[in-house]
Amino acid sequence: MTCHELANRLASLRPELQAVEVARLSLLILIQAEDAGKLDDDEVLLKAWKNASFRLEAAADQHAAVAEELEQMCSSGPVAFTPDQLWILLRAVKVQSQILELYTDQPALA
Structure with a gap:
């Protein structure tokens, strides 16, 4: 199944989804x-x-x-980092790596 075919199926099953959401979810x-090939089954597709x-x-x-924490x-202003601020930065890196992993299906560094 191609991404285009999957997008068409998702759009027909869930017409309320915007085109951007359909594209993102298809990917x-x-x-x-x-x-x-198992995504041809509507139940499997809806579960996915x-x-x-x-x-x-x-x-x-x-x-x-x-x-929000980073903001x-x-x-x-510029100050010496406190331990709490370092944890915020580490969490930010971890979240970004999780998002990359979500889209690439490759293990992230963090």
């Missing part, structure tokens, strides 16, 4: 699928869609939280 589903949606939402939530940290 994530195909990356995570062990056998793209829910899994990809959950992972994407979790990554987006983590990214938003870390971005707060940076708004205080």
Whole structure:
């Protein structure tokens, strides 16, 4: 199954999804699928869609939280890093690596 075919199926099964969401989910589903041929089954496809949606939402939530922490940290101006600020930076790196892993299906460095 190609990404285009999968996008068409997702759009027909879930017409409320925006085109960008369909494209993003199609890519994530195909990356995570062990056998793209099994996605012909509507139940398998919907299960894969829910899994990809959950992972994407979790990554987006983590990214938003870390971005807010980084914004707060940076708004205080240049100062020596405290241990808490170092942990914020480490979490930011970890979240970014998880997002890369989500899209590339390759182990991230962090």
